[in-house]
Amino acid sequence: MRTYDCIIIGTGSAGNQAAYKFVEKGLRVAIIENFTPGGTCAQRGCDAKKILLTGSETKDAVERLLGYGLKGLISIDWRQLMERKNEYTRAIPEQTRARYDEIGIDYFHGEPRFLSKERIVVDDTELEAKHFLIATGLRPRELSIPGSERFLTSNEFLELRDVPRRLVCIGGGYISFEFAHLARIAGAEVTIVLRSRPLKQFEQELVEVLLEATQALGIKIVHSAEAVSYHGTTLQLSNDTTVETDVVLNATGRVASVDQLDLEKAGVEYEEKGIHVNEYLQSSTSNIFAAGDVALSGNPALTPFAGTEGSLAAHNMIEGPSRKLELLPVPSVVFTAPNVTQVGQTEAALKKADISYRGHLIDTSSWQTNVRIKDPFARAKVLIGDDDQILGAHFIGVHAAELANYFSFAMQHRIPSSALQQTSFAYPTPASDISSLLVD
Structure with a gap:
């Protein structure tokens, strides 16, 4: 059995920052990933999305300025734009692994499961550590309705070879609005289905203005409705209406990515939204910490907080719980148009x-x-x-x-x-x- 000072689960901003802190102190650290190393933000989130949005932002800017000294339309080459995104994301796993090898972090790929508060198994390999950091982030929430197995999540949307002719976005959060605007500007017919008030955490007077801008862009908004079933190209809604669509994006929120960890065996308390932590980022089991989006720390699920929390958790694991989490005001942005x-x-x-x-x-x-x-x-x-x-x-x-x-x-x-x-x-x-x- 291999023994470490710390085992980290997750290779995003929080996990990496914590790992680097342990290495700086000359301590033995292992890091585990069940997807591709490098985290969600860089590969399937903020960075990847923003590369695609470069095209829609530019097209939107040109179209707004027609008659203001500009003439002539531009169009989005979706495949070329997607390839540009892929050039960026494709290199991340290899770069991440190379960094681990360079500084002496042991990397394991597979589904980790806790055996106790000191032991974990990855596939058939058992590992032991004094401390653990859970930095697994969030995953898309699944819908259980007839036909929902054909719905896309943000992960699949970011791999679409062609822009859909017709798209329905279910949900009232960042992903739904951002991808709806991106697809509409790229030429799709888009409908957003809202169950309740959208973007609840934002100033509602500004959200009302966004709804106006969304409709002015040509996006249809259906209020107070949920998806009931999806057969062929017909999406049935709870208000007894239907929408014909080629692609449905499930953007109904995200939940903690902890299902396979067997946290009960380690005594870690959690809920659907994440792991309960104290002001030192300790879970209910004192040697197991959580950081980033998976931690219910009071911070929003934003990349700047993840890295900061990873560093803080590492400090408190190495030096003992001594530095408290500071909740700083950091901007939240919905990258719509x-x-x-x-x-x-x-x-x-x-x-x-x-x-x-x-x-x-x-x-x-x-x-x-x-x-x-x-x-x-x-x-x-x-x-x-x-x-x-x-x-x-x-x-x-x-x-x-x-x-x-x-x-x-x-x-x-x-x-x-x-x-x-x-x-x-x-x-x-x-x-x-x-x-x-x-x-x-």
């Missing part, structure tokens, strides 16, 4: 907590920054507390993501809104609008 972003708290959350604030929705579509790129849906809402600290910043528009980054920096470093308002930025740029967004 236009983007929707948020950092910090929503107005609804502040009202529920009875926290005093100022700020309201501002229509910035007529501002020079947005007029010149014909961005009719640009809006902003910045919420400021009585102590002059920024409590939340919310944007929709072409420049939304970059604006959110500026406010994230200010919030993380507790820069008062008055100081940010007095800061001079290059003009005319999106940042030069910040002072106007902070006017009482």
Whole structure:
């Protein structure tokens, strides 16, 4: 039996960052993966998706500016775009393995299962460790209705050889809206089916604007409905209507990827959404930690948090539980056309907590920054507390993501809104609008 100081399950941002910390300390570490090494974000998530979105973002920008000094349409070559994505993702597993070999991390491929809180088995190989880190992330939630075995998840969508002629996206989260916009701009007929209010974690006034932008793009939205069955090309909905479609994307959410781990044998408490952890990222079993999307840490399931949590978990395993998780305000972005972003708290959350604030929705579509790129849906809402600290910043528009980054920096470093308002930025740029967004 092989013995290690730490065994890590999962090769994404959280797992890798933790592994590197152990190696730096000269400790023995093994890492286990049941898919391709390198994690979801780089291969089947953020990075891969963003490469495809480069095409749709460019096409959308050109079409918005027709008659503004531009003429002539462009089209998306889906296969070429997909190959560009594949060039990037194809190299990741080999690069990841080479890095492990270079620095002395033992790699195992297979389905790991806990035998006890100190032992694990990968296929037929038993391993033992002082500590374990579970960093397996999330997987798409399955639907159990007739025909659902033909539904695609985000994984399969990112491998489509051709853009669908007709596409239905089921769900009201990031993936549903992002892939709906991508496919529509690429030429598909697209319908989004919503069971309830979409993008619940975002500022709802901005979500309403996104729904307007979505419909203006030519995407049909069906509210208050669920998929009941899928036969041939007919998707039956719960509101007694049908939609004819060639491809159905199941984007109804993600659940913790822990089913095969036999966590009960290690005494680890978990639920569908993830593993329960304390402020040190310890699970209910003190020598087993969890980090990244699979950990119910209070952080959103975002890549920047995964890497940070992996490093923190490694520190607390090596040095003992001594460093607590700090929940920092990091932007969340829906990469639609236009983007929707948020950092910090929503107005609804502040009202529920009875926290005093100022700020309201501002229509910035007529501002020079947005007029010149014909961005009719640009809006902003910045919420400021009585102590002059920024409590939340919310944007929709072409420049939304970059604006959110500026406010994230200010919030993380507790820069008062008055100081940010007095800061001079290059003009005319999106940042030069910040002072106007902070006017009482």
